Amino acid sequence: MSDIPTTALAIATAVRAGELSARAVLEDHLARIEAGDGEINAFNLVMADEARAAADAVDRVVAAGGDPGVLAGVPLAVKDNLCTRGVPTTCSSRILEGWRPPYDATVVQRVAAAGAISVGKTNLDEFAMGSSTENSAFGPTRNPRDTSRVPGGSSGGSAAAVAAGFAPLSLGSDTGGSIRQPAALCGVVGVKPTYGLVSRYGLIAFASSLDQIGPFSTTVADSALLLEAIAGHDPLDSTSIAAPAPSLLSVLDQGVAGLxxxxxxxxxxxxxxxxxxxxxxxxxxxxxxxxxxxxxxxxxxxxxxxxAYYLIAPAEASSNLARYDGVRYGMRVDAETTAEMNTATRTAGFGAEVKRRIMLGTYALSAGYYxxxxxxxxxxxxxxxxxxxxxxxxxxxxxxxxxxxxxxxxxxxxxxxxxxxxxxxxxxxxxxxxxxxxxxxxxxxxxxxxxxxxxxxxxxxxxxxxxxxxxxxxxxxxxxxx
Amino acid sequence: MSERLSRDDVAKVAMLARLALTDAELDTYTEQLAAIIDHAADVAALDLAEVPPTAHPLPLENVLRPDVVVPSLDRDEVLAQAPAVEDRRFRVPAILGEEP
CATH class of the missing domain: 3.90.1300.10 (Amidase signature (AS) domain)
Structure with a gap:
């Protein structure tokens, strides 16, 4: 196990050079997950079969003399509010349990196109609402540095997965600090990019004017590597900035003289x-x-x-989460009428914090208080x-x-x-x-x-x-x- | 807004949001939501008559695409995720004739 590099840059470099197989890197990380995630609970789902197929595909590209991309063979954990086609995506909520999205988030496609291996879906506070990952319907994630403490949230599973060595990279989302705060609490690097720099297509919406996807890693260079890979314009997100991805790895050694x-x-x-x-x-x-x-x-x-945030974000959330009505996807609790079915479904499907924010937002938007x-x-x-x-x-x-x-x-x-x-x-x-x-x-x-x-x-x-x-x-x- | 958030306010908001609360939940949420709204009193007390609102951090323009037919999500794949389907459509309980 010890001959597998710990950083994404080193893994990708070795895999691209044919010195290390993506499959070997993956098996090493799957073994770590198997050994450690029973206690940490970073993952809602480990995608072992899909990951093995993807790793073998990367190895075949290298064997044929091709280049699988800048993230070749790097295991990567994906927050479970990012859609993965055909793979359950829950937002750590009962209301989406078992749902299999009919499409991939743009970031999921981009990391795959760059050769990364998605190893699983990580735990979060339900619908990314929380700062400790205690609001998950599937139990809390524990901080790998001290399992009696929270990992932060809402991207607690993604932060813990990197801190525990389950994957060198992970993706999270940050609406009010949901990447940076768990990164701080788990002792890893976490980045919230400029709004619009990374496509939100396929990120299940919490507060649309605030949500942004970003990387976790153990080193600054690895976050630069992943952000370069996922940034850039996407016609599928109307708020995506029409600018090329920034060059970050090339400026890391420029220092701060005069800054x-x-x-x-x-x-x-x-x-x-x-x-x-x-x-x-x-x-x-x-x-x-x-x-x-x-x-x-x-x-x-x-x-x-x-x-301001705890008025704006719940207001947007109350609107965004109106879509969970038991009609098109996710759970339904049957009732005589559609209105009763809507209420029964939402009452059974949402946890306490999500209900709290929906009501707070509904109140902030209601007549007389707007x-x-x-x-x-x-x-x-x-x-x-x-x-x-x-x-x-x-x-x-x-x-x-x-x-x-x-x-x-x-x-x-x-x-x-x-x-x-x-x-x-x-x-x-x-x-x-x-x-x-x-x-x-x-x-x-x-x-x-x-x-x-x-x-x-x-x-x-x-x-x-x-x-x-x-x-x-x-x-x-x-x-x-x- | 000078009056504290009441139990009736919370009951009304829950109804609007299609959430059913028990009496105990109504008590708890009233207390918690009132505390949060009280904290927001600092914002509500500001005189901001001359300040324009910012709904969004980017100067957004309407985004259009060419008016050409492109593939959309596979209908059967989408319907396979629905709780109830009939004749390749989403099935719901009766809507017409029910109480508002």
Whole structure:
């Protein structure tokens, strides 16, 4: 087992050169999943047969002298809210249990076209609503670094799969921090790209103006590799940006000399654990030591981000989830009339958090409250965009914590939804602005659990963001073993 | 909006969202949703009369494609996922004549 490289770049390089078979790489990872996932529960479904067929196809291409692509033979885990044709896609919800989509998500097609091997569908908070993966209908995922703690969420299964070594790469989705926060809590790299950079076709919608797909990996370079492979225009997504995928791997060694880095003051004080804030300050010092100009910057409207988000996202969700009516797909609970069937199906099929958000969104959009809540939240969104624009006049990238704390214990925040929502305080403003952001592991907290620091950049600022991330990765304290 | 979210509000919203709640659930959700709405009071209290809303982070334009017939999803594959099918169509209980 020890002769299989740990990074996607090294695996793909060896497979493309014919030095390593995709099948051998896959069997190694399937064995790890078999041995470890009973405890971690990262996967809702392991696609062993499909993966073996795909790996053998990659090996045949190499044997015939061809090039299977930049992700050749790399095992990859797919969040279970991304459609896979003919393979169950559940969103970790009873209401979609057993459903087999009639099409692939664009990202699923793109990673396959690049030679990656999809090994399974990963667990999530139901419909990506949550910050701990405790809201899954199929049981929680456990944090590989300490199985008494949550992996974060909602992409907890994808983060845990990478942290546990089940796959070097995984795909998640991020609506309010659902890639970055679990990446931070599990000690891996996670990226939310610019809104529109990666096609959302086949991503089951939660909040359409905020959702974005992105990579998890153990190294910054591997996330760059995967993001290059999935980015770029897609005519099947009307919000897809008509621009080519950015070049990221080529800029990773450019350093940060002269780069202006702003520490966001609103996200360094109240509510942020002291040990997490200390790691962020050390990360700022590391960037300064590498030649960046580091200063402090205020993004005043960021303080209102949480409130605005928890009106906007549930409002969009209440509309998006209206489609689960028991008619066209998923479960149905039979009743005398269609209206009764709709209600019986939704009542039995949705979990508590999904119901909570649907009702919150329905309320925020209802007559008499629309202007006071949803309308106001959309205006706060404008303020956040303006404040970021002002900040980016003086700075190239911004630096904040990813999560206010390290990974917490199971059940610690489930009784009080608001305390759970506060996990997203640092990640939400980026989604509201549509900007890119990523979490990079940087040391650990007083409890020994990983800390992630978050880099933010303006729209399509991924190349600059990745340059800074590469410097942070090289400077990260050694407590976090990778 | 100065009044706190009530149990009746939650019951009405649940009906609109086609969700049936038990009495115990109604109590729990009323408490939880009221706490969340209270937290949003900071936003509701802002004077934003001069600020335009942002519904979407990108300057979106209508996206059109050439008006040509292209293959769509396979009808039988789609229907195979439906809870009930009749004559190659989705089957539902009676709609006409039912109470609104």
């Amino acid at each position: 202006r880095v702003g520490l966001v003051t609103e996200l360094m004080g109240e509510g942020i654990a002291p040990d997490v804030a200390a790691r962020v300050r050390e990360a700022a010092e590391a960037l300064a030591a590498a030649g960046a100009e580091v200063g402090e910057v205020s993004v005043p409207a960021a303080s209102y981000g949480l409130s 202007d006071a809540y949803y309308g106001k939240a959309l205006k706060v969104r404008t303020l956040i965009c303006r404040d970021f624009a002002t900040a980016y006049e003086r700075f190239d990238v911004l630096l904040t914590p990813t999560s206010p704390t390290t990974a917490f214990r199971f059940g610690e925040k489930t009784a009080d939804p608001l305390s759970m929502y506060l996990n997203d305080i640092c990640t939400i403003p980026t989604n509201l602005a549509g900007h890119p952001a990523m979490s990079v592991p940087f040391g650990s907290g007083t409890d020994g659990m990983p800390v992630g620091v978050q880099l933010l950049a303006p729209a399509l600022g991924e190349p600059t963001m990745f340059r800074a991330a590469a410097v942070l990765e090289a400077a990260a304290p050694s407590e976090v073993a990778r």
